[in-house]
Structures are given as C-alpha cells and as structure tokens.
Amino acid sequence: MSQSTEPMSQPTEVSEEILTDHNYDGIMEYDNPTPGWWHLIWFGSIVWSILYLMVYHFAPIIPTPQEKHAMMTRDAQLRKYGEIAAIPLSDEKMLMLMNDEDWQADGAKLYTTWCASCHGARGEGFQGPNMTDDHYKNIKKLTDFVDVIKYGAAGGLMPPQEQVLSDSKISVVAAYMASLRGKNLESSRPAEGEIIPPWPTASGSPTDSPADSTP
Amino acid sequence: MTTESHSAESVETAEPSAVTTGPLEKFVYDDGIVRLFAGATVIWGIVGMLVGVIIALQLAFPALNLGIEYASFGRLRPLHTNAIIFAFAGNAFFTAIYYSTQRLCKARMFSDMLSKLHFWGWQAIIVAAALTLPLGYTQGKEYAELEWPIDIAIAVVWVGFFGVNFFGTLVRRRERHMYVALWFYIATIVTVAMLHVFNSLAVPAGPLKSYSVYAGVQDALIQWWYGHNAVAFFLTTPFLGLMYYFLPKAAERPVFSYRLSIIHFWSLVFIYIWAGPHHLHYTALAQWASTLGMLFSVMLWMPSWGGMINGLLTLRGAWHKVTRDPILKFFVVGVTFYGMSTFEGPLLSIKSVNSLSHYTDWTIAHVHAGTLGWNGFMTFGMLYWLLPRIFQTKLWSEKLCNAHFWIGTIGMLLYILSMYAAGITQGLMWRAFDATGSLAFPDFVETVTRLMPLYWIRALGGLLYLVGAVFLLMNFVMTWMSRPSTYEEVVHAAPALTKIRYAKSKAESRLHANTNVGHSGDKFLQGKWHRRLEGRPIKFMILTLIGVAIGGAVEAIPMFLVKSNVPTISTVTPYTPLELAGRDIYIAEGCYNCHSQMIRPLFAETERYGEYSKPGEFVYDHPFQWGSRRIGPDLAREGMTKPAPDWHYRHFKDPRIVNTGSVMPAYPWLFTKKINFEQIQTRVNAMAMLGVPYGEAVLEGNAGKFAEAQAREIADMIETADGTPASETWDTQVIALIAYIRRLGVDIYKTPVDAPEGGSASAE
Numbered sequence: 001m002s003q004s005t006e007p008m009s010q011p012t013e014v015s016e017e018i019l020t021d022h023n024y025d026g027i028m029e030y031d032n033p034t035p036g037w038w039h040l041i042w043f044g045s046i047v048w049s050i051l052y053l054m055v056y057h058f059a060p061i062i063p064t065p066q067e068k069h070a071m072m073t074r075d076a077q078l079r080k081y082g083e084i085a086a087i088p089l090s091d092e093k094m095l096m097l098m099n100d101e102d103w104q105a106d107g108a109k110l111y112t113t114w115c116a117s118c119h120g121a122r123g124e125g126f127q128g129p130n131m132t133d134d135h136y137k138n139i140k141k142l143t144d145f146v147d148v149i150k151y152g153a154a155g156g157l158m159p160p161q162e163q164v165l166s167d168s169k170i171s172v173v174a175a176y177m178a179s180l181r182g183k184n185l186e187s188s189r190p191a192e193g194e195i196i197p198p199w200p201t202a203s204g205s206p207t208d209s210p211a212d213s214t215p
Numbered sequence: 216m217t218t219e220s221h222s223a224e225s226v227e228t229a230e231p232s233a234v235t236t237g238p239l240e241k242f243v244y245d246d247g248i249v250r251l252f253a254g255a256t257v258i259w260g261i262v263g264m265l266v267g268v269i270i271a272l273q274l275a276f277p278a279l280n281l282g283i284e285y286a287s288f289g290r291l292r293p294l295h296t297n298a299i300i301f302a303f304a305g306n307a308f309f310t311a312i313y314y315s316t317q318r319l320c321k322a323r324m325f326s327d328m329l330s331k332l333h334f335w336g337w338q339a340i341i342v343a344a345a346l347t348l349p350l351g352y353t354q355g356k357e358y359a360e361l362e363w364p365i366d367i368a369i370a371v372v373w374v375g376f377f378g379v380n381f382f383g384t385l386v387r388r389r390e391r392h393m394y395v396a397l398w399f400y401i402a403t404i405v406t407v408a409m410l411h412v413f414n415s416l417a418v419p420a421g422p423l424k425s426y427s428v429y430a431g432v433q434d435a436l437i438q439w440w441y442g443h444n445a446v447a448f449f450l451t452t453p454f455l456g457l458m459y460y461f462l463p464k465a466a467e468r469p470v471f472s473y474r475l476s477i478i479h480f481w482s483l484v485f486i487y488i489w490a491g492p493h494h495l496h497y498t499a500l501a502q503w504a505s506t507l508g509m510l511f512s513v514m515l516w517m518p519s520w521g522g523m524i525n526g527l528l529t530l531r532g533a534w535h536k537v538t539r540d541p542i543l544k545f546f547v548v549g550v551t552f553y554g555m556s557t558f559e560g561p562l563l564s565i566k567s568v569n570s571l572s573h574y575t576d577w578t579i580a581h582v583h584a585g586t587l588g589w590n591g592f593m594t595f596g597m598l599y600w601l602l603p604r605i606f607q608t609k610l611w612s613e614k615l616c617n618a619h620f621w622i623g624t625i626g627m628l629l630y631i632l633s634m635y636a637a638g639i640t641q642g643l644m645w646r647a648f649d650a651t652g653s654l655a656f657p658d659f660v661e662t663v664t665r666l667m668p669l670y671w672i673r674a675l676g677g678l679l680y681l682v683g684a685v686f687l688l689m690n691f692v693m694t695w696m697s698r699p700s701t702y703e704e705v706v707h708a709a710p711a712l713t714k715i716r717y718a719k720s721k722a723e724s725r726l727h728a729n730t731n732v733g734h735s736g737d738k739f740l741q742g743k744w745h746r747r748l749e750g751r752p753i754k755f756m757i758l759t760l761i762g763v764a765i766g767g768a769v770e771a772i773p774m775f776l777v778k779s780n781v782p783t784i785s786t787v788t789p790y791t792p793l794e795l796a797g798r799d800i801y802i803a804e805g806c807y808n809c810h811s812q813m814i815r816p817l818f819a820e821t822e823r824y825g826e827y828s829k830p831g832e833f834v835y836d837h838p839f840q841w842g843s844r845r846i847g848p849d850l851a852r853e854g855m856t857k858p859a860p861d862w863h864y865r866h867f868k869d870p871r872i873v874n875t876g877s878v879m880p881a882y883p884w885l886f887t888k889k890i891n892f893e894q895i896q897t898r899v900n901a902m903a904m905l906g907v908p909y910g911e912a913v914l915e916g917n918a919g920k921f922a923e924a925q926a927r928e929i930a931d932m933i934e935t936a937d938g939t940p941a942s943e944t945w946d947t948q949v950i951a952l953i954a955y956i957r958r959l960g961v962d963i964y965k966t967p968v969d970a971p972e973g974g975s976a977s978a979e
Contacts, residue, residue: 020473024394025318027463032472035524042482042517049510057506065497069816069827076818080652102651109649112657113823117873118862121658126873127862127936157859157936163964164825164855 080106081168089171091200094142097175098199107176110169114161115177123180125187128158132183137193142200145174237711240389243704244317248330250605252310253598255338257684257691259306260594262345263298264681266291271674274846275667277878284884285349289805293360294348299586300358300449302341307594308453309337309377312400314601315460316384319394321709325383329376336372340365351803352423355838356438358445359414363425366415373411378404385752389709392749395476399456401756402484406448406763413767414441420901421894424799428905431833432499432781435841436492436774440767443491448763450585451553452484454593455522458550461597463529465542471528477745479521484759486515489766493564496573497815498841499830501780504770505566511766512564519557526550541616545596548624552588556581571646574811574845576666577638580631587627587680595619595687602694607702611693619686626679633672641666646819654822659848664876784831786965789907790958792895793922797955799898800948801840804882811842812851812959825852825960832963835907847879852960860929861936863953864944885949890926892919892946926950929957 018031056062063071077085084103087093097103112121115128123131138153139145149170152160161170178199273279273288280286313330317323324330343365347353353360361369381404385393393401414437417425429437463470470476492500492508527550530537537543559581563572572578603610610616644662647655656662722743724734738744748755774780790798801807814820816827828851833839857863865872868886870879899918903909912918923946930945944950 019469022392022394022473024390024392025315025321025460025464027394027460028469029473029476030469030471031474032528034472034475034478034521038475038517038520038524042514045514045516049514052510053506057503064502065816066827069818069821072818073821076652105649106651106653109653109657113654114856116658117857118859121874127859127865157861157932159855159858161856164852 077166077168081166081172084171085168089143089146091142093171094145094175094178095200097172098179103172104176104179107172107174107179110165110173111176114165115173118158119177120185120187122185123177123183124185125189129192130185130187130189131177131180132185133187133191134181134195134198135191135193136196139193140196142178145178146171149174237713239708240711241706241708242321242323242389243706245324245327245330246314246605246702248324248327248334249310249314249601251334252306252313253601253605254691254695255334256303256306256310256594256598257688259298259302259341260591261681261684261688263295263303264677264684266295266298268674268677268681270295271670271677273880274878275670275674277880280880282881282883284351284882287804287880287882289808289880290349290351292808293353293357293805294345296358297344297348297360298341300445301344304450304454304586304590304594305337307590307597308403308457309333310601311457311460311597312381312453314605315396315456316381316400319390319397319460320384320388321390321707322384322388325380325387329380329383333372333376333380336368336376340368340372343368347423351805353802353805354415354417354425354427355802355805355807355840356414356427356434356441357807357843358442359411359438362423363415363417363419364423366411366417370408370412370415373404374408378408382752382756388752389711391712392746393752393755394459395470395473395480396456396459397752398476398480398749398755398759399452399459401752402480402759402763403448403453403456405756405760406444406452406484406488409760409763409767410441410444410448414438418901418904420898424898426898426901426905427838429837429839430905431836431839432501432830433771433774434837434839435495435498435500435833436504436771438839439494440488440491440771443494444488444763446582446585447483447487447490450590451487451519454553454590457593457597458522458526458546461593461600462526462546462550465540465546465596465600466530466533466536468529468531468533471525471531474742475521475525477742479518479525481762482518483515483521485762485765486511486518487766488763489770490515490560490564491767492770493569494843495841496564496566496569497817498813499828499833501774501830504774504780507770509564509566509569512561516558516561519560520554523550523554523557526553541613541620542596542599544620545592545599548620549589549592549596552584552592556585556589559584570815570817571642572638573815574843575638575642576634576669576844577642578844580634580638583627583634584631587623587630591627591680592623595623595683598687598691602691606694606698608694608697608699611690611697615686615690619683619690622679622686623683626676626681626683629676630673630680631676633669633676637666637669637673640669645823646817648819654819657823658874659823660874660876663846663878781830781834783834784829784963785967787832787834787962789835789902789909790955791921791925792899792912792918793890793925793951793954794958795898795902795955796890796895796922797951797953798840800885800952801955802838804952806850807840807842809842809844809846809879811845811849813841814849814851820849824849825855826963828960829963832960835902837902837905837907847877850956850959854957854959854961855964858957858961859932859936860950860953860957861933861939863956864933864939864949865937867949867952882949885952886944886947888948889946890922890948890951892922895919895922922951925954929954 020029020031022029084093084097097107118126118128119131120126125131129137138148148158149165150160150162152158165173181199269279270288270291280288284290313324344361347362347365348360352362354362381400385397416428418428419425427434459470459476489511490508492504493512494508496505496509527547530543530547533543537547562568563577563581599610599616641662644656644665649655722738722741724737726733726737748758812828814824814827821827862873867882869881870877896915896918899909899912903913912921926945927941929950930941933939933944934941
C-alpha cells in the first residue's frame with residue numbers, strides 16, 4: 001500500500017493565501033508572512049538582552065552575586081547577632097544564651113544543620129558523644145563547648161568549625177548543646193569521659209539542670 | 216508493481232522548469248530499514264520507560280534496589296536517560312529520517328549496506344550501554360556517560376554510516392530543492408557529531424575507564440554546551456524535521472509558512488548553541504558566560520515557537536479532523552508541549568528563576584514535558600501513521616490507539632504536575648527562613664520526605680505512560696502479524712536532476728530609489744538566495760556547521776585561554792592516589808545523579824552548606840562532578856563538616872541508621888569489593904598526562920603504596936572509633952570512597968605556603 005501523493009488542495013476558508021509552487025512528496029507550502037506578534041516579541045527579546053548586558057556587565061551599578069551574597073551575610077550577621085557579637089565569651093554569656101528561648105530556637109536549628117548527623121537528632125549521640133548525660137570528654141566548663149566546636153577535638157573526628165561558622169553562631173549552638181545536658185536520652189553509645197560538676201546558674205552558684213526550662 | 220500512477224505526479228512537480236529535468240529514472244524506496252527502526256523504537260521505548268518507572272519507585276521506596284549494585288539508583292538513572300534519549304528518541308527519528316528522506320529526495324537511501332550498518336551498529340551501542348552502565352562503567356558526565364570505546368563506536372556509526380548514507384542520498388536526490396524537514400536533519404547530523412566529539416575527548420586509563428581532558432569549570436562549560444544541545448539537536452531539530460513531514464501528511468494540509476521555516480530554522484540553529492551555560496547559573500562559571508547562556512535562551516523563545524506556529528497553523532482548516540483522528544491528536548498535543556517547554560526553557564534560564572528551580576524537580580518536570588509530550592507523542596503519532604503504510608495493511612486497532620492517547624496524556628499530566636509541585640516545594644523549602652532568620656527547614660532530609668506523596672503520583676503517572684506504550688507495542692505486533700506475505704515494492708519514477716540551475720533566477724530589487732545597500736537588502740529579503748541554497752546540500756551543511764560552531768567557540772575559547780576565568784588557589788592540590796580511586800567509585804556509583812558539589816553564592820545555600828564554591832577548587836576535577844539535582848544534600852564542603860570516617864562507614868552501610876527519612880540506597884557491595892591497588896598507578900599516570908602534578912606518585916609502584924598507607928590510616932581511625940577491625944576493612948572500596956569524601960571542600964581552608972590576604976574565607 002502506498003500513501004497518497006496527490007498535491008494538497010488549497011483549503012477554501014483561507015483561499016486568499018498564496019501557495020508556493022513547492023511540492024515535496026505531496027507536501028505543499030504557503031508563502032504566508034511571519035506573524036507580526038512573533039517579530040515583535042523576538043525583536044523585543046533581543047533588545048531586552050542587549051539592555052540586560054549593558055546594565056549588568058557594562059555599568060557597575062548592579063552587584064555581582066558574590067558581592068550581593070557578602071552584603072546579605074554581613075546584614076544578617078548584624079541584624080541577628082549584632083547584640084551578642086561584642087559580648088566577650090564567658091559563663092554569663094553562655095547562660096544568657098541558654099536561658100533565652102529565641103537563642104535556643106536558633107541554636108536548635110544550627111544544631112540540626114551542622115551537628116545532628118553525628119551527635120544525633122536530639123543530642124543522644126551517634127558517631128559523636130551523647131550530649132544529654134553528665135559525662136563529657138573534652139568539656140570541663142561551659143565555655144569549653146565553644147573551644148571544642150571552634151578548634152575541633154578527638155584528633156579531627158570532631159572537625160574544627162572556626163572557618164565554617166561565625167563566632168556568634170558557634171556560641172549560640174554551643175549554648176544549645178550545653179542546654180541538652182540532663183535530658184539523659186537513651187544512646188547507642190556508652191557514657192564517655194567523666195562526670196563534671198553541674199553548670200553554674202545565672203547568679204553564679206551551680207544548679208541541677210537549667211536545661212529543663214528550654215523548649 | 217505500480218509505476219504509472221506515481222510517475223505522473225513526479226514529473227508534474229519537478230521545478231522550476233523542464234530545463235532542469237533529465238532522463239526518467241525508476242527506483243524503489245527501502246522500507247525494510249524503516250520497519251527495523253520502527254520496531255527498535257517501540258522496544259527500546261518500553262525498556263527505557265520501564266527503567267524510568269523503576270527508579271521513580273526507588274525514590275519513593277529506596278529498598279527497591281534490593282541491595283543489588285546493578286540496580287541502584289545512581290547506576291540506573293543514566294541507563295534511563297540514555298535509553299530514552301539515544302535508544303527511544305534516536306531510533307524514532309531514524310525511523311522518520313529513513314522514511315521521509317527517501318520520499319523527499321525521490322531516491323532510495325544511498326547505500327543499503329550503510330543503512331544496515333547504521334541500524335545494527337546503533338543497536339549494538341545501545342546494548343553496550345545497557346550492559347556497561349549498570350556495571351558502573353561511566354565517564355560521569357550526564358547523557359555522555361558511555362565510556363570511550365563506545366564513544367568511538369558512536370562517532371563511527373553516526374558520521375561514517377548514518378552521515379555518509381544521508382548526505383549520499385541528498386547528493387543523489389531527484390528533487391531539486393530540499394524540503395525544510397531535510398534542513399533540520401542536516402543540522403542534527405552535523406551538530407551532534409561536533410558535540411559528541413568535543414565533549415567526549417578523554418584520556419583512556421583502561422579498556423573501560425577514561426578521564427575527561429577538561430577539568431572543573433571548563434569541563435562544566437563543555438559538558439553543558441553538549442548537554443543542552445543534545446536537547447537541541449537530538450531531541451528538537453530531528454523531531455521538528457519529523458513534524459514538518461508527518462504532520463502535513465497526516466493533516467493533508469499545506470505547511471503554514473515557508474518564510475517562517477527559513478527564519479526559524481536559521482535562528483534556531485544559530486542561537487540554540489549559545490544557551491548551554493544557563494545550566495550553570497550561580498556556579499563557579501564566570502558571570503559573562505552565564506549571562507550569555509541566559510540571554511541567548513531568552514532570544515531563543517520565538518525561534519522555537521516558529522516551529523510550533525508552523526505546526527499548529529498547518530492544522531487550520533483541519534481541526535475537525537483532529538477530533539476524529541488519534542494521530543493528529545498525538546501531533547497536536549506533541550506540538551503544544553513543544554511550545555510549552557520552549558517557553559518554560561527561557562523562563563528557567565533567567566537567573567533569578569533558576570536560583571529557585573536549579574537542583575530541584577522543576578528541571579525534571581521541564582525535561583519530561585519535553586520528552587513525554589514532544590518526543591514521545593510526536594513519535595507515537597508518526598508510528599501510528601506509519602504502521603499501516605510500512606506493513607501494508609490496516610492498523611490493528613484504532614480504539615487501542617485512542618486509548619493510548621488518553622492514558623498517555625493523563626499519565627504525562629500526573630507526572631509533570633507532581634514534579635512541578637515537588638520542585639517548587641523543595642526549592643522554596645531550601646530558601647525558607649523563620650522569623651528569627653534561621654533556616655526554616657534545617658534538616659535537608661525534611662525537604663525530601665515532604666515530597667514523598669508527589670513521588671508516588673509521579674511513579675503512577677510514569678506507569679500510565681508506560682501502559683500506553685505497551686498498547687502501542689500490542690498494536691504494532693498485531694498490525695505486523697497481518698502484514699502481506701510479501702511486501703509490495705512500489706516502483707517510482709522521476710527525472711534525474713541536471714546540472715543547469717537558476718541561470719536567470721536572480722532577484723531584482725523591488726525598490727525604486729534607494730542606496731545599493733537598500734537594494735541588496737531587498738534582494739536578500741526576497742529569499743531567492745535561500746531557494747538556491749536549498750538545491751545545494753553540501754553548501755547548506757557547511758553553512759549550518761559554521762552557524763552552530765560560532766556560539767560554542769565564543770564561549771569556550773576565552774574560558775580556556777583567559778586565566779581570570781579560573782583563578783587558581785595555591786592551596787588546592789591534586790587528590791591523593793587513594794582519593795582518586797575513591798573518586799572513581801563516586802563516579803561509577805553515579806553519586807552525581809543525586810548530590811551536587813557546587814554551593815552557589817546564595818545566602819540560603821551558604822547557611823546550609825558553608826562557603827560557596829570557587830572556580831579554583833576544581834582544577835584537578837577530571838571530570839567535574841557538580842551535579843544537576845539535589846535529591847541528597849550538596850557535598851562540596853562535606854570534608855569540612857563530616858571528616859569522621861566511621862560516620863561514613865556506617866552511613867554507606869545503611870543511611871537510615873543515621874537518618875530514618877533518608878532515601879539514599881545502602882551500598883553493601885562497597886564493603887566486600889576490594890580496592891585494586893595496582894590499577895591506581897594507571898589512573899594516576901593518566902591524570903598526570905592531563906597535567907595534574909602528581910609528583911613522585913607517578914613513579915611505578917608509588918601510587919599503590921601511597922594508597923595503601925592512606926587506606927590503613929583511615930581503617931585504623933574506624934577501628935579506634937567503633938572497633939571494626941582495620942585488618943578487615945582497609946582494602947575495601949568503601950575506604951577509598953571515604954578518603955575522597957573527606958577531601959571534599961577542604962583545600963581552600965589550608966594554610967597557604969606563601970600566605971596571601973586574610974585566608975580565603977569563612978562564611979562571615
């Protein structure tokens with residue numbers, strides 16, 4: 001069986017159009033002009049592209065993505081951590097962060113992003129030690145959290161984060177981790193390190209578990 | 216044997232005048248080759264779609280790889296993409312080309328032998344792909360995964376068999392001018408050859424292993440120049456050619472506009488090639504290249520729509536047929552999806568849109584609108600039109616054909632809509648902040664588990680589409696069964712072409728008083744020169760090649776020659792031999808199919824992953840592994856945040872121990888398969904050939920020795936941490952992979968030997 005190779009008849013309803021004399025295996029072609037709206041959008045897209053190039057690459061008025069990123073990071077740092085950035089690291093600062101709901105919430109988020117994969121979703125420990133009991137390997141006092149996060153521990157198994165996280169973020173997440181103490185969650189790991197004295201309270205004297213007040 | 220009825224028509228249509236006609240010649244079209252390609256299209260289509268459904272289900276239900284290495288997502292996903300693109304779509308447009316070219320040229324294919332070599336060579340390549348990809352032999356570049364011996368075979372079959380056969384047919388044609396479908400076929404053949412050759416350049420490091428000659432940023436640029444234009448010249452131009460032949464045939468209407476054909480053909484082939492870098496927005500690629508990619512994509516919108524307009528407006532006066540004829544329904548939906556996805560493409564190429572869509576399922580939705588809607592439906596329409604003609608009988612069931620159309624359409628819509636929802640959901644979750652300015656979804660896995668219902672819908676949609684394809688198979692087989700015992704071979708006749716052409720057909724300016732420029736401009740716009748060009752296939756091919764070469768050259772040459780595009784970082788050093796072996800495993804397992812290694816300078820991104828990636832970090836990455844989709848988190852700084860080997864050891868064994876919501880497959884085989892330490896020397900030496908400064912590691916025996924030492928060190932660390940005896944683990948593949956992961960993203964933080972200003976950068 002072979003297909004029809006009859007030249008196509010010109011449809012009556014569009015008969016004012018001009019048919020070219022082309023015929024390829026029965027396929028014919030109109031000589032219709034290209035649609036006006038099509039030209040308009042196409043030329044428009046070309047003009048727009050030239051303008052875009054001028055504005056973004058030949059006029060120094062729009063920051064590069066890298067510059068924009070640096071500005072946003074600076075702004076966010078100021079807006080969010082401006083009030084604590086200047087406070088020198090101390091037990092008082094840690095306690096303040098531990099007792100503030102907002103800082104704890106922020107710490108919890110940072111913990112989920114940066115720490116949970118090793119220390120467990122809730123601090124119960126996995127590859128890294130349990131954070132919810134009273135045993136600690138490298139921590140004797142509250143501010144040691146900051147040092148361990150910043151400079152690492154266990155021969156690099158706990159990686160130094162000083163080049164990854166800002167000082168403010170480190171102190172916030174350190175305070176969150178300190179506040180996990182006393183939850184005593186079930187862990188896949190044995191208790192590690194030594195039992196250390198309880199954290200000081202805001203007034204300076206030790207208390208059992210300030211962590212109870214955290215969300 | 217019916218000669219007369221056809222010869223009459225042939226003589227009548229020869230143009231422009233009797234001057235050009237030679238003696239009448241008789242010929243028979245080769246439909247046997249068309250039948251072969253058509254059958255291969257259906258079979259590979261079903262295979263490719265089936266693998267697609269399987270990997271869709273694996274995402275919804277990760278245990279579905281059954282712990283078999285050959286069935287893991289990272290290995291099957293390239294099989295799916297390669298099968299659909301090169302086996303299904305490839306065979307589909309070969310079917311179209313072999314059927315239509317003969318008729319448009321009034322000539323049998325140049326050589327039956329080349330036709331057969333092309334067919335069987337291509338099928339052998341597909342079989343080789345289907346064997347090597349699940350076995351983990353891959354170059355690690357998307358849609359260019361096949362290893363170097365197969366790449367060479369592709370070049371030979373494409374250029375030596377297909378190309379020669381096609382252009383030979385053009386040269387021997389009996390039709391003076393080439394119809395627009397042939398222009399698109401020409402563009403397909405020359406451009407795919409160019410893309411394939413340049414992107415596949417690699418240094419072999421074994422019979423089925425090689426390293427791309429390009430590294431990092433440059434490799435990324437070349438890869439997406441290839442990747443994007445594989446879409447353009449493998450999935451678009453040949454299907455436009457298919458449309459230009461089969462749609463007017465099925466509708467029995469003249470094509471809407473010849474002039475539009477000319478303009479949209481040349482603008483499409485010229486502009487498309489520039490658009491590749493839009494796959495690399497906000498990456499370490501230089502801004503100027505990224506901008507060019509975006510702008511040319513935007514300018515490409517209307518040239519692409521030229522094809523849609525010519526397709527849909529050809530149906531004017533035939534819309535009443537569309538309601539009855541399932542073939543036209545397939546074509547209408549196919550062309551409509553082409554229009555949709557060529558609008559969406561420019562949209563996604565706009566940087567700010569791309570910052571949301573990149574790495575998400577929005578891209579998956581976009582490509583499936585193209586492949587399921589445009590490539591799939593155009594192929595189905597063509598096949599249903601062809602079946603009665605090539606098998607010289609009636610289509611077995613028109614009802615089943617209709618059912619295919621509807622089930623395919625519904626499946627496609629479910630697929631695409633669920634993936635849009637998934638893509639936008641995940642993209643917005645990644646960048647969402649809570650009131651205090653913290654990431655709203657700090658756990659990456661949360662942004663994946665949220666998509667599960669959508670993944671189920673996607674799998675259902677894909678399944679429905681596959682069922683439609685099975686309907687096609689049934690119809691195909693049943694129609695084939697009712698074929699005549701011997702096919703009737705229609706003898707056609709047409710006058711041979713003579714040499715004399717267009718002596719007096721030069722254009723005259725229609726303007727009265729004007730400058731010379733004005734007159735030449737008017738002559739140009741009359742397009743008679745193009746009509747002449749349509750009679751010169753080789754000239755046409757060369758012009759097309761020049762057209763498609765420009766964009767790539769303008770983007771690639773500065774990227775290689777101008778140093779500021781890739782500023783080096785003094786602390787970035789080559790991977791150690793063991794890390795290199797680990798990287799090979801990373802590539803073989805197809806980790807790049809789910810993990811990116813490219814943190815963009817976007818605030819939400821650096822808050823989640825750390826400092827954004829710099830061009831200088833990738834200078835030893837042959838090939839680059841930036842990835843294009845994040846089903847898992849970015850790994851560019853993994854070495855900074857998770858250096859503990861025992862964590863990775865347990866995670867590879869069972870990712871759900873670490874995070875119950877993870878969809879990553881377990882990799883039990885990495886714990887039993889041994890590292891091939893002797894082989895590492897070959898790998899290191901191949902890298903050294905590419906200019907990677909390996910120092911004394913290139914000396915015979917050193918690479919293996921260094922690798923062993925590092926492997927023992929890592930195994931000891933695991934033993935210390937969780938007691939797994941180092942003697943049992945040190946030579947297993949997982950150790951090499953861990954070595955590589957531990958290295959990711961750490962180099963820029965090392966102390967430089969000749970300390971520059973203030974260190975390269977922590978986030979704040």
